[in-house]
Amino acid sequence: xxxxxxxxxxxGSVKNMCNVxxxxxxxxxxxxxxxxxxxxxxxxxAIALDISDNKPNEAIDKINKLHESYFQTIDELLLxxxxxxxxxEYVSGVFNFLVECTYKNFSETLENQIVAQGELLSTYMFNSxxxxxxxxxxxxxxxxxxxxxxxxxxxxxxxxxxxxxVYNDTADSKIYITQGFICLDGNDEISNLQxxxxxxTATIIGAAIKADEVQIWTDIDGMHNNDPRxxxxxxxxxNLSFDEAAELAYFGAKILHPQTVTPVRADGIPVRLKxxxxxxxHGTLISNSTSENGIxxxxxxxxxTAIKIKSARMLQAHGFLKKVFEIFETYKTSIxxxxxxxxxxSLTIDDDKNLDKILVELEKIATIEVDxxxxxxxxxxxxxxxxxxxxxxxxxxxxxxxxxxxxxxxNNNISLLINSxxxxxxxxxxxxxxxxxxxx
Ligand code: ADP
Ligand code: ASP
Ligand code: MG
Numbered sequence: 001x002x003x004x005x006x007x008x009x010x011x012g013s014v015k016n017m018c019n020v021x022x023x024x025x026x027x028x029x030x031x032x033x034x035x036x037x038x039x040x041x042x043x044x045x046a047i048a049l050d051i052s053d054n055k056p057n058e059a060i061d062k063i064n065k066l067h068e069s070y071f072q073t074i075d076e077l078l079l080x081x082x083x084x085x086x087x088x089e090y091v092s093g094v095f096n097f098l099v100e101c102t103y104k105n106f107s108e109t110l111e112n113q114i115v116a117q118g119e120l121l122s123t124y125m126f127n128s129x130x131x132x133x134x135x136x137x138x139x140x141x142x143x144x145x146x147x148x149x150x151x152x153x154x155x156x157x158x159x160x161x162x163x164x165x166v167y168n169d170t171a172d173s174k175i176y177i178t179q180g181f182i183c184l185d186g187n188d189e190i191s192n193l194q195x196x197x198x199x200x201t202a203t204i205i206g207a208a209i210k211a212d213e214v215q216i217w218t219d220i221d222g223m224h225n226n227d228p229r230x231x232x233x234x235x236x237x238x239n240l241s242f243d244e245a246a247e248l249a250y251f252g253a254k255i256l257h258p259q260t261v262t263p264v265r266a267d268g269i270p271v272r273l274k275x276x277x278x279x280x281x282h283g284t285l286i287s288n289s290t291s292e293n294g295i296x297x298x299x300x301x302x303x304x305t306a307i308k309i310k311s312a313r314m315l316q317a318h319g320f321l322k323k324v325f326e327i328f329e330t331y332k333t334s335i336x337x338x339x340x341x342x343x344x345x346s347l348t349i350d351d352d353k354n355l356d357k358i359l360v361e362l363e364k365i366a367t368i369e370v371d372x373x374x375x376x377x378x379x380x381x382x383x384x385x386x387x388x389x390x391x392x393x394x395x396x397x398x399x400x401x402x403x404x405x406x407x408x409x410x411n412n413n414i415s416l417l418i419n420s421x422x423x424x425x426x427x428x429x430x431x432x433x434x435x436x437x438x439x440x
Pocket of ligand 2: 007008035036041042118180181194195196197198199
Protein backbone atom coordinates (compact mmCIF):
# COMPACT_ATOMS: atom_id res chain seq x y z
CA UNK A 1 0.00 0.00 0.00
CA UNK A 2 1.12 3.59 -0.65
CA UNK A 3 0.89 6.61 1.63
CA UNK A 4 0.08 9.90 -0.14
CA UNK A 5 0.45 13.22 1.65
CA UNK A 6 -1.13 16.42 0.33
CA UNK A 7 0.10 19.76 1.64
CA UNK A 8 -1.66 23.00 2.45
CA UNK A 9 -1.95 24.35 -1.10
CA UNK A 10 -3.16 20.97 -2.37
CA UNK A 11 -6.18 21.19 -0.06
CA GLY A 12 -6.25 25.00 -0.03
CA SER A 13 -9.04 25.53 -2.57
CA VAL A 14 -11.99 23.64 -3.97
CA LYS A 15 -10.25 23.38 -7.35
CA ASN A 16 -7.17 21.80 -5.78
CA MET A 17 -9.27 19.46 -3.60
CA CYS A 18 -10.85 18.29 -6.83
CA ASN A 19 -7.35 17.58 -8.24
CA VAL A 20 -6.53 15.60 -5.10
CA UNK A 21 -9.72 13.58 -5.49
CA UNK A 22 -8.77 12.73 -9.10
CA UNK A 23 -5.23 11.73 -8.09
CA UNK A 24 -6.29 9.39 -5.31
CA UNK A 25 -9.32 7.88 -6.99
CA UNK A 26 -7.54 5.21 -9.07
CA UNK A 27 -9.13 2.16 -7.49
CA UNK A 28 -6.10 1.28 -5.32
CA UNK A 29 -6.31 1.13 -1.55
CA UNK A 30 -4.21 3.89 0.01
CA UNK A 31 -3.57 6.04 3.06
CA UNK A 32 -4.02 9.78 2.46
CA UNK A 33 -2.45 12.24 4.91
CA UNK A 34 -3.74 15.82 4.73
CA UNK A 35 -2.37 19.11 6.00
CA UNK A 36 -4.53 22.02 7.06
CA UNK A 37 -5.77 24.30 4.26
CA UNK A 38 -2.97 26.76 3.41
CA UNK A 39 -2.96 29.75 5.74
CA UNK A 40 -5.02 28.06 8.45
CA UNK A 41 -2.16 26.95 10.72
CA UNK A 42 -0.62 30.44 10.51
CA UNK A 43 -3.97 31.93 11.57
CA UNK A 44 -4.31 29.43 14.43
CA UNK A 45 -0.78 30.28 15.61
CA ALA A 46 -1.73 33.99 15.47
CA ILE A 47 -4.92 33.30 17.48
CA ALA A 48 -2.88 31.45 20.13
CA LEU A 49 -0.46 34.39 20.25
CA ASP A 50 -3.34 36.84 20.80
CA ILE A 51 -4.55 34.70 23.69
CA SER A 52 -1.07 34.56 25.22
CA ASP A 53 -0.79 38.37 24.78
CA ASN A 54 -4.14 38.81 26.53
CA LYS A 55 -5.89 40.17 23.46
CA PRO A 56 -9.08 38.05 23.37
CA ASN A 57 -10.98 40.46 21.10
CA GLU A 58 -8.31 40.26 18.42
CA ALA A 59 -8.37 36.48 18.69
CA ILE A 60 -12.17 36.40 18.35
CA ASP A 61 -11.99 38.66 15.32
CA LYS A 62 -9.58 36.25 13.61
CA ILE A 63 -11.70 33.25 14.63
CA ASN A 64 -14.85 34.82 13.12
CA LYS A 65 -13.11 35.66 9.83
CA LEU A 66 -11.69 32.15 9.52
CA HIS A 67 -15.09 30.63 10.36
CA GLU A 68 -16.68 32.69 7.60
CA SER A 69 -14.07 31.61 5.03
CA TYR A 70 -14.63 27.94 5.90
CA PHE A 71 -18.37 28.34 5.38
CA GLN A 72 -17.70 29.82 1.93
CA THR A 73 -15.46 26.87 1.00
CA ILE A 74 -18.06 24.39 2.27
CA ASP A 75 -20.79 26.03 0.15
CA GLU A 76 -18.56 25.70 -2.91
CA LEU A 77 -17.38 22.16 -2.14
CA LEU A 78 -20.49 20.43 -0.83
CA LEU A 79 -23.60 20.86 -2.91
CA UNK A 80 -25.19 17.86 -1.21
CA UNK A 81 -27.47 19.49 1.40
CA UNK A 82 -27.12 16.82 4.09
CA UNK A 83 -23.33 16.73 3.86
CA UNK A 84 -23.15 20.53 3.68
CA UNK A 85 -25.15 20.84 6.91
CA UNK A 86 -23.24 18.08 8.66
CA UNK A 87 -19.85 19.64 7.86
CA UNK A 88 -21.04 23.12 8.88
CA GLU A 89 -22.13 21.69 12.21
CA TYR A 90 -18.71 20.06 12.71
CA VAL A 91 -16.87 23.21 11.66
CA SER A 92 -19.00 25.38 13.98
CA GLY A 93 -18.11 23.01 16.83
CA VAL A 94 -14.42 23.64 16.10
CA PHE A 95 -14.86 27.42 15.99
CA ASN A 96 -16.95 27.43 19.20
CA PHE A 97 -14.10 25.52 20.83
CA LEU A 98 -11.65 28.19 19.61
CA VAL A 99 -13.84 30.96 21.08
CA GLU A 100 -13.89 29.07 24.41
CA CYS A 101 -10.09 28.97 24.28
CA THR A 102 -10.01 32.77 24.38
CA TYR A 103 -11.46 32.64 27.94
CA LYS A 104 -8.81 30.20 29.14
CA ASN A 105 -5.35 30.79 30.59
CA PHE A 106 -2.66 30.40 28.01
CA SER A 107 -0.45 27.31 28.15
CA GLU A 108 1.58 25.27 25.67
CA THR A 109 -1.10 22.58 25.78
CA LEU A 110 -3.79 25.14 24.91
CA GLU A 111 -1.68 26.36 21.98
CA ASN A 112 -1.22 22.78 20.75
CA GLN A 113 -4.96 22.18 20.97
CA ILE A 114 -5.61 25.33 18.95
CA VAL A 115 -3.11 24.62 16.15
CA ALA A 116 -4.35 21.02 15.85
CA GLN A 117 -7.75 22.22 14.58
CA GLY A 118 -6.53 22.95 11.03
CA GLU A 119 -5.92 19.31 10.13
CA LEU A 120 -9.11 18.21 11.93
CA LEU A 121 -11.08 20.67 9.75
CA SER A 122 -9.46 19.79 6.41
CA THR A 123 -9.77 16.02 6.86
CA TYR A 124 -13.42 16.16 7.96
CA MET A 125 -14.32 18.38 4.99
CA PHE A 126 -12.38 16.33 2.47
CA ASN A 127 -13.76 13.01 3.70
CA SER A 128 -17.28 14.40 3.31
CA UNK A 129 -16.40 15.60 -0.19
CA UNK A 130 -15.31 12.05 -1.11
CA UNK A 131 -18.62 10.75 0.26
CA UNK A 132 -20.45 13.23 -1.98
CA UNK A 133 -18.45 11.87 -4.95
CA UNK A 134 -19.38 8.28 -3.96
CA UNK A 135 -15.80 7.33 -3.12
CA UNK A 136 -15.44 4.71 -0.43
CA UNK A 137 -13.35 6.47 2.22
CA UNK A 138 -12.88 6.42 5.98
CA UNK A 139 -11.36 8.84 8.50
CA UNK A 140 -8.59 7.44 10.69
CA UNK A 141 -8.15 9.86 13.61
CA UNK A 142 -4.41 10.55 13.97
CA UNK A 143 -4.85 11.20 17.67
CA UNK A 144 -5.80 7.57 18.16
CA UNK A 145 -2.48 6.22 16.84
CA UNK A 146 0.18 8.94 16.37
CA UNK A 147 2.28 9.53 19.49
CA UNK A 148 5.70 10.99 20.32
CA UNK A 149 7.78 10.19 23.39
CA UNK A 150 9.42 12.51 25.92
CA UNK A 151 12.29 13.14 23.45
CA UNK A 152 9.74 14.10 20.76
CA UNK A 153 10.59 10.94 18.79
CA UNK A 154 7.77 8.90 17.24
CA UNK A 155 6.80 5.96 19.42
CA UNK A 156 6.91 3.47 16.56
CA UNK A 157 5.72 0.35 18.43
CA UNK A 158 2.70 2.22 19.81
CA UNK A 159 1.98 3.72 16.39
CA UNK A 160 2.18 0.33 14.66
CA UNK A 161 -0.19 -1.39 17.04
CA UNK A 162 -2.72 1.46 17.35
CA UNK A 163 -2.68 2.14 13.61
CA UNK A 164 -3.53 -1.46 12.82
CA UNK A 165 -6.39 -1.34 15.36
CA VAL A 166 -8.05 1.70 13.77
CA TYR A 167 -7.28 0.44 10.28
CA ASN A 168 -8.84 -2.97 10.95
CA ASP A 169 -11.99 -1.31 12.27
CA THR A 170 -12.56 0.22 8.82
CA ALA A 171 -10.77 -2.34 6.65
CA ASP A 172 -13.44 -2.43 3.93
CA SER A 173 -12.72 1.14 2.76
CA LYS A 174 -10.61 2.08 -0.26
CA ILE A 175 -9.19 5.38 0.90
CA TYR A 176 -8.10 6.12 4.45
CA ILE A 177 -7.86 9.80 5.29
CA THR A 178 -5.86 10.95 8.28
CA GLN A 179 -4.48 14.18 9.75
CA GLY A 180 -0.86 15.12 9.23
CA PHE A 181 1.12 17.09 11.83
CA ILE A 182 -0.92 16.32 14.96
CA CYS A 183 -0.12 13.68 17.56
CA LEU A 184 -0.23 12.91 21.27
CA ASP A 185 2.77 13.36 23.51
CA GLY A 186 4.09 11.01 26.22
CA ASN A 187 1.40 12.32 28.63
CA ASP A 188 -1.37 11.79 26.07
CA GLU A 189 -1.81 15.55 25.59
CA ILE A 190 -2.32 16.93 22.08
CA SER A 191 0.99 17.87 20.50
CA ASN A 192 2.45 18.14 17.00
CA LEU A 193 5.44 17.26 14.84
CA GLN A 194 6.46 20.92 14.36
CA UNK A 195 5.62 23.17 11.43
CA UNK A 196 5.52 21.33 8.13
CA UNK A 197 5.10 18.09 10.10
CA UNK A 198 2.59 16.40 7.80
CA UNK A 199 5.49 15.15 5.65
CA UNK A 200 6.86 13.47 8.75
CA THR A 201 3.45 11.96 9.59
CA ALA A 202 3.40 10.38 6.11
CA THR A 203 6.81 8.74 6.44
CA ILE A 204 6.14 7.62 10.03
CA ILE A 205 2.98 5.86 8.81
CA GLY A 206 4.92 4.60 5.77
CA ALA A 207 7.49 3.00 8.09
CA ALA A 208 4.81 1.64 10.46
CA ILE A 209 2.93 -0.18 7.67
CA LYS A 210 6.04 -0.91 5.56
CA ALA A 211 4.45 0.98 2.67
CA ASP A 212 5.54 0.37 -0.93
CA GLU A 213 6.11 4.10 -1.37
CA VAL A 214 5.41 7.44 0.30
CA GLN A 215 4.35 10.30 -1.96
CA ILE A 216 4.54 13.95 -0.89
CA TRP A 217 2.21 15.99 -3.11
CA THR A 218 2.81 19.73 -3.01
CA ASP A 219 2.72 22.88 -5.15
CA ILE A 220 6.00 22.40 -7.04
CA ASP A 221 7.34 19.65 -9.27
CA GLY A 222 9.80 18.14 -6.81
CA MET A 223 12.97 19.18 -5.03
CA HIS A 224 14.67 21.99 -6.97
CA ASN A 225 18.43 22.52 -7.12
CA ASN A 226 18.12 25.84 -5.25
CA ASP A 227 15.52 27.75 -3.27
CA PRO A 228 12.87 28.86 -5.82
CA ARG A 229 11.64 31.54 -3.42
CA UNK A 230 14.95 33.41 -3.77
CA UNK A 231 16.60 32.27 -7.00
CA UNK A 232 15.34 32.33 -10.59
CA UNK A 233 15.67 29.40 -13.02
CA UNK A 234 15.88 26.67 -10.40
CA UNK A 235 15.36 23.16 -11.78
CA UNK A 236 13.75 20.02 -10.41
CA UNK A 237 16.07 17.15 -9.48
CA UNK A 238 14.78 13.80 -10.70
CA ASN A 239 16.63 11.53 -8.25
CA LEU A 240 18.10 11.96 -4.79
CA SER A 241 19.60 9.47 -2.37
CA PHE A 242 18.23 9.34 1.18
CA ASP A 243 21.46 10.95 2.41
CA GLU A 244 21.19 13.85 -0.02
CA ALA A 245 17.49 14.41 0.74
CA ALA A 246 18.13 14.27 4.48
CA GLU A 247 20.87 16.94 4.23
CA LEU A 248 18.69 19.23 2.09
CA ALA A 249 15.65 18.86 4.33
CA TYR A 250 17.68 19.42 7.49
CA PHE A 251 19.47 22.45 6.04
CA GLY A 252 16.39 24.35 5.00
CA ALA A 253 14.79 23.06 1.78
CA LYS A 254 11.27 23.96 2.86
CA ILE A 255 9.62 21.41 0.59
CA LEU A 256 10.43 18.71 3.17
CA HIS A 257 10.12 18.68 6.96
CA PRO A 258 13.67 18.22 8.34
CA GLN A 259 12.96 14.69 9.58
CA THR A 260 10.98 13.45 6.58
CA VAL A 261 13.28 10.69 5.38
CA THR A 262 14.41 9.49 8.83
CA PRO A 263 11.65 6.90 9.39
CA VAL A 264 11.82 5.29 5.95
CA ARG A 265 15.51 5.21 5.03
CA ALA A 266 16.37 2.07 7.05
CA ASP A 267 13.74 0.08 5.13
CA GLY A 268 14.58 1.80 1.85
CA ILE A 269 10.95 2.86 1.31
CA PRO A 270 11.08 5.32 -1.62
CA VAL A 271 9.70 8.84 -1.19
CA ARG A 272 8.37 10.54 -4.29
CA LEU A 273 7.77 14.30 -4.44
CA LYS A 274 4.97 15.28 -6.84
CA UNK A 275 3.05 18.37 -7.92
CA UNK A 276 -0.72 18.27 -7.30
CA UNK A 277 -1.20 21.01 -9.91
CA UNK A 278 0.89 19.15 -12.50
CA UNK A 279 0.60 15.41 -11.73
CA UNK A 280 2.28 14.34 -15.00
CA UNK A 281 5.59 15.99 -14.11
CA HIS A 282 8.20 13.44 -13.00
CA GLY A 283 8.93 15.12 -9.66
CA THR A 284 11.74 13.77 -7.46
CA LEU A 285 12.34 10.18 -6.42
CA ILE A 286 14.23 9.76 -3.15
CA SER A 287 15.61 6.25 -2.84
CA ASN A 288 18.63 4.12 -1.97
CA SER A 289 20.22 4.69 -5.35
CA THR A 290 23.43 6.72 -5.45
CA SER A 291 24.02 9.27 -8.12
CA GLU A 292 26.93 10.87 -9.92
CA ASN A 293 29.43 12.92 -7.94
CA GLY A 294 28.98 16.65 -7.85
CA ILE A 295 27.03 19.55 -6.40
CA UNK A 296 23.40 18.71 -6.92
CA UNK A 297 21.52 21.23 -4.84
CA UNK A 298 21.84 24.18 -2.51
CA UNK A 299 19.67 25.00 0.49
CA UNK A 300 19.78 27.60 3.23
CA UNK A 301 18.68 27.62 6.83
CA UNK A 302 18.02 30.93 8.63
CA UNK A 303 17.88 32.08 12.25
CA UNK A 304 21.21 30.56 13.11
CA THR A 305 23.24 31.80 16.07
CA ALA A 306 27.02 31.42 16.03
CA ILE A 307 28.88 31.19 19.33
CA LYS A 308 32.65 31.61 19.55
CA ILE A 309 34.16 30.12 22.69
CA LYS A 310 37.66 31.42 23.29
CA SER A 311 40.00 30.01 25.86
CA ALA A 312 43.69 30.21 25.07
CA ARG A 313 44.49 28.50 28.32
CA MET A 314 42.03 25.64 28.28
CA LEU A 315 41.12 24.72 24.74
CA GLN A 316 43.82 22.13 24.43
CA ALA A 317 43.15 20.74 27.87
CA HIS A 318 41.58 17.31 28.03
CA GLY A 319 37.91 17.51 28.72
CA PHE A 320 37.36 21.14 27.67
CA LEU A 321 35.19 20.30 24.67
CA LYS A 322 33.35 17.72 26.77
CA LYS A 323 32.46 20.48 29.24
CA VAL A 324 31.25 22.69 26.39
CA PHE A 325 29.07 19.93 24.91
CA GLU A 326 27.66 19.04 28.30
CA ILE A 327 26.37 22.59 28.69
CA PHE A 328 24.48 22.32 25.40
CA GLU A 329 23.21 18.88 26.35
CA THR A 330 21.91 20.12 29.70
CA TYR A 331 19.77 22.65 27.82
CA LYS A 332 18.71 20.14 25.13
CA THR A 333 20.14 22.38 22.40
CA SER A 334 21.69 20.66 19.42
CA ILE A 335 24.72 21.97 17.61
CA UNK A 336 24.70 22.14 13.79
CA UNK A 337 28.16 23.30 12.70
CA UNK A 338 31.42 23.26 14.58
CA UNK A 339 34.97 24.44 13.79
CA UNK A 340 38.02 24.62 16.00
CA UNK A 341 41.34 26.43 16.08
CA UNK A 342 44.21 26.61 18.53
CA UNK A 343 42.49 29.20 20.70
CA UNK A 344 38.79 29.03 19.98
CA UNK A 345 35.92 26.83 19.00
CA SER A 346 32.97 28.20 17.02
CA LEU A 347 29.66 26.44 16.81
CA THR A 348 26.12 27.14 15.66
CA ILE A 349 22.66 26.46 17.05
CA ASP A 350 19.25 27.04 15.50
CA ASP A 351 17.24 26.92 18.72
CA ASP A 352 18.10 29.91 20.91
CA LYS A 353 15.37 29.29 23.51
CA ASN A 354 17.94 28.54 26.21
CA LEU A 355 20.75 30.69 24.85
CA ASP A 356 20.89 33.01 27.88
CA LYS A 357 21.29 30.11 30.29
CA ILE A 358 23.87 28.45 28.03
CA LEU A 359 25.89 31.67 27.89
CA VAL A 360 25.92 32.02 31.68
CA GLU A 361 27.44 28.53 31.94
CA LEU A 362 29.92 29.04 29.08
CA GLU A 363 31.13 32.33 30.52
CA LYS A 364 32.32 30.44 33.59
CA ILE A 365 34.93 28.62 31.48
CA ALA A 366 35.70 30.88 28.50
CA THR A 367 35.26 34.20 26.74
CA ILE A 368 32.20 34.20 24.49
CA GLU A 369 31.19 36.07 21.34
CA VAL A 370 27.72 35.66 19.85
CA ASP A 371 26.61 36.48 16.28
CA UNK A 372 22.88 36.43 15.54
CA UNK A 373 21.14 36.56 12.16
CA UNK A 374 23.36 34.00 10.52
CA UNK A 375 22.40 31.53 7.77
CA UNK A 376 23.85 28.17 6.88
CA UNK A 377 24.17 27.67 3.13
CA UNK A 378 24.54 24.01 2.38
CA UNK A 379 25.82 22.43 -0.84
CA UNK A 380 24.66 18.87 -1.27
CA UNK A 381 25.53 16.07 -3.65
CA UNK A 382 27.05 12.62 -3.75
CA UNK A 383 30.71 12.86 -2.81
CA UNK A 384 30.46 16.63 -3.17
CA UNK A 385 33.66 17.15 -1.19
CA UNK A 386 35.67 15.39 -3.90
CA UNK A 387 34.17 17.14 -6.89
CA UNK A 388 36.15 19.37 -9.25
CA UNK A 389 33.70 22.31 -8.84
CA UNK A 390 34.38 22.45 -5.12
CA UNK A 391 37.71 24.22 -5.47
CA UNK A 392 35.91 27.20 -7.06
CA UNK A 393 33.79 27.98 -4.01
CA UNK A 394 36.08 30.56 -2.42
CA UNK A 395 36.53 32.25 -5.78
CA UNK A 396 32.78 32.41 -6.45
CA UNK A 397 32.15 33.80 -2.99
CA UNK A 398 35.14 36.13 -2.80
CA UNK A 399 32.96 39.12 -1.89
CA UNK A 400 30.87 37.27 0.69
CA UNK A 401 32.12 37.11 4.26
CA UNK A 402 32.19 33.43 5.20
CA UNK A 403 32.04 33.13 8.99
CA UNK A 404 32.53 29.35 9.20
CA UNK A 405 32.92 26.42 6.83
CA UNK A 406 32.24 22.75 7.39
CA UNK A 407 33.88 20.37 4.95
CA UNK A 408 34.19 16.62 5.27
CA UNK A 409 31.66 16.06 8.06
CA UNK A 410 29.98 13.87 5.48
CA ASN A 411 30.98 13.37 1.86
CA ASN A 412 27.62 14.74 0.76
CA ASN A 413 27.64 18.15 2.36
CA ILE A 414 29.66 21.35 2.48
CA SER A 415 28.17 24.02 4.73
CA LEU A 416 29.03 27.70 4.87
CA LEU A 417 27.94 30.09 7.59
CA ILE A 418 27.24 33.61 6.38
CA ASN A 419 25.37 36.67 7.57
CA SER A 420 21.68 36.30 6.61
CA UNK A 421 21.78 39.64 4.77
CA UNK A 422 24.14 38.01 2.23
CA UNK A 423 21.99 34.91 1.74
CA UNK A 424 20.14 35.80 -1.44
CA UNK A 425 23.30 37.11 -3.11
CA UNK A 426 25.15 33.93 -2.10
CA UNK A 427 22.43 31.59 -3.38
CA UNK A 428 22.28 33.51 -6.66
CA UNK A 429 26.04 33.49 -7.23
CA UNK A 430 26.33 29.80 -6.46
CA UNK A 431 23.45 29.12 -8.83
CA UNK A 432 25.03 31.05 -11.69
CA UNK A 433 28.49 29.58 -11.41
CA UNK A 434 27.60 26.02 -10.43
CA UNK A 435 24.39 25.32 -12.34
CA UNK A 436 24.09 27.93 -15.08
CA UNK A 437 27.71 27.45 -16.14
CA UNK A 438 28.52 31.15 -16.00
CA UNK A 439 32.32 31.27 -16.08
CA UNK A 440 34.38 32.95 -13.44
P1 ADP B 1 3.16 22.01 1.45
O1 ADP B 1 2.21 23.01 2.01
O2 ADP B 1 2.65 21.24 0.28
O3 ADP B 1 3.78 21.14 2.50
P2 ADP B 1 5.54 23.66 1.47
O4 ADP B 1 5.24 25.13 1.36
O5 ADP B 1 5.86 23.14 2.81
O6 ADP B 1 4.34 22.87 0.80
O7 ADP B 1 6.75 23.26 0.48
C1 ADP B 1 6.71 23.61 -0.87
C2 ADP B 1 7.46 24.92 -1.09
O8 ADP B 1 8.82 24.76 -0.70
C3 ADP B 1 7.56 25.33 -2.53
O9 ADP B 1 6.42 26.04 -2.94
C4 ADP B 1 8.83 26.18 -2.56
O10 ADP B 1 8.56 27.54 -2.50
C5 ADP B 1 9.55 25.82 -1.26
N1 ADP B 1 10.92 25.36 -1.48
C6 ADP B 1 12.02 25.82 -0.81
N2 ADP B 1 13.13 25.21 -1.23
C7 ADP B 1 12.75 24.34 -2.20
C8 ADP B 1 13.46 23.44 -3.05
N3 ADP B 1 14.77 23.28 -2.97
N4 ADP B 1 12.76 22.74 -3.97
C9 ADP B 1 11.41 22.89 -4.06
N5 ADP B 1 10.69 23.72 -3.28
C10 ADP B 1 11.34 24.45 -2.37
N1 ASP C 1 -0.38 22.54 8.91
C1 ASP C 1 0.94 22.38 9.46
C2 ASP C 1 1.78 23.61 9.12
O1 ASP C 1 1.31 24.51 8.45
C3 ASP C 1 1.62 21.10 9.02
C4 ASP C 1 1.89 20.98 7.55
O2 ASP C 1 1.35 21.74 6.74
O3 ASP C 1 2.66 20.07 7.18
O4 ASP C 1 2.90 23.68 9.54
MG1 MG D 1 5.29 21.46 3.91
